[in-house]
Amino acid sequence: MYTAGGGSMDSKVEFLFLNEEDMIKAGVLDADRAVDTVGEVITLLSEGDYLMGGRAHNDHGVQLIFPEKSDIPNFPLADSADRRFMAMPAYLGGRFHMCGEKWYGSNGNNRSIGLPRSILMMMLNDVETGKPLAYMSGNLLSSMRTGAMPGLAAKLLARDDSKVLTLVGPGVICRSSLRAIMSQRFDIDTIKIKGSSPTSANAIKMKEYIEENYPQVKNIVLCRDMEEALKDADIITEAVSCKEGEWPEYKREWLKPGALVISTSTFNMEHKSIVDLKKVIDNYGMYENYAEEDNVGYDENGNRLHTGCMGEDFVYMVQDGLIERDSLTTFGEIIRGKKPGRESDDEIILVSIEGMPTEDVAWAYECYTYALVHDIGTKLKVWDRPYAF
């Protein structure tokens, strides 16, 4: 069987290295195509044509978790936001038929030395032999595939006449979500930005970015508080980076009828207040895994504690009998026509997106095959023949 770059009958192993500049040449920043690609991923997921980690095939990955403190000299500590390493392997089927893995380290302090918070590398591997096919800079790849899912949500679930977009947590992920949403929704003329403050550097940078790139946007509002940010919005997309437990609180009454609320990161809403809203998720099994691992309890009033992760909260709502399992809809069910998407102009829809390594594999595959055809990148040899040990 033919697989791109692999499957040949000789023992030579070589792979393609794509640095960040190569990745840009290979189309990694094409938001519209990224939205289409993650749509394909979601369909394959819905058909079970994928593998993630572990026996249930739904592990999101494995993390190195730094401790808060240690008696050991020089031991690395959880002393900044998001400090961790993570390995995220996956197989994706269909036309992709590809294994791969994203591996990254994050440290909130990186910003102060001119580096991104996370530095990511992506590998693609031949499914049959395990051969490395590509080793690529993963930062733009990961941002674009992450933003592509809110783009897909906006395409499938927003009101067609959406005009007001709200960005909560205006960092790199939110910017990529903006790009993807703007590639799908052409009538947006107002963008509201909620940073840590109206004058936060990220909020101001986001405003300037929109002014430069989207002249059709007539109003850009730097919001003082969450209520101001959420009210009147047709589409809300959030990508907040904060410490555990300090997730922002959204209130149901701040949402206008017909709003689409997209979460790629963390916030809380009172469970009882969202029982009747439509809930869309990317992968139920993955959130079940989270819920099983975290196994959060209840407060003194018998209310389930929040997790910050909307999809995980949905699983607890099912377990607590607040909603039926069947009331949750996956993107795949919508794309394949098994369940409806938006059913009325007034419906409020909550979307939880966690991001999966299957999406990285798909978008990496697209960039890799483009690079192969257009001779982009550096070919590197692992061996001509393996050393006869």
Place this chain on the structure above:
Amino acid sequence: MYTAGGGSMDSKVEFLFLNEEDMIKAGVLDADRAVDTVGEVITLLSEGDYLMGGRAHNDHGVQLIFPEKSDIPNFPLADSADRRFMAMPAYLGGRFHMCGEKWYGSNGNNRSIGLPRSILMMMLNDVETGKPLAYMSGNLLSSMRTGAMPGLAAKLLARDDSKVLTLVGPGVICRSSLRAIMSQRFDIDTIKIKGSSPTSANAIKMKEYIEENYPQVKNIVLCRDMEEALKDADIITEAVSCKEGEWPEYKREWLKPGALVISTSTFNMEHKSIVDLKKVIDNYGMYENYAEEDNVGYDENGNRLHTGCMGEDFVYMVQDGLIERDSLTTFGEIIRGKKPGRESDDEIILVSIEGMPTEDVAWAYECYTYALVHDIGTKLKVWDRPYAF
């Protein structure tokens, strides 16, 4: 703080690519030094100066597990021995102070097309920033670090007058164990080989390899069965690759007094028969994790089912009250003088070694630093400045 290759205050990211030939130049095949290095790893493990995956810091890694069958066209299946992908991240402290990850795909059918069963790549990353520092061919690295542990066991726990070495499962790992054991024990004059049959290609290749490389070995015996292989042996080291449940069976009465039995892969011994033998392991927490995940039951006679993994079986023996937790000794406790190693010439000692990504990080670090100093390998740039997204 200085870290090799990282820690500089600019935003450029570059790493060193080392192919298999580079790795050889960088010393990856130096068995004696590999034994010393894994000895350091074991000491750091014993001091808690490391991280592996998950909240308990002891996850061995995350696997893509292929199903036995699938209705989906073209879905990859568990249709050969060892077919899997696995990501194994770790942090190692001490003088290493390094994060890294081994990522590999395995397929027993690779042999038929001239490729190793597993194709492994290794990454090293700066602990503080997550920057990639090295991307290296991992096959020799992984074999050598895996063999180094039996070498360390032979150094610490074999009788000083050991003359007879038995190799069970004479593949790549066994060959690397042989190299490491021969680098520590100079009186070995007889080597017994137990392959799938006395005329198996691997057994004969191993015999030829020993004849070429170890002229001091006067007798090389291709064994017909396990009893012949185990009896009279001073040191037994095994690295058997077989299907789940088809693990070879060892009997206590086949072991001579003073024997050292080293397992890096799979075999079974009746639990009751090994209660009084000294048991040495590399990392208790890791085997506890395995036992918790597998949670194997009992047969119709109330005997605990076997797992093939000796260290995991030890955990069940503790849980079943056959032995005390304290009767298990770790390498680290021996190296640090907290528990005795061999206490008499007649003592039979069982050693279970699973292999941990901390060992990969250590041996990769040694090769990487050597390569840096000696200008080996290819420097590759990820970016000069990250793309201002």
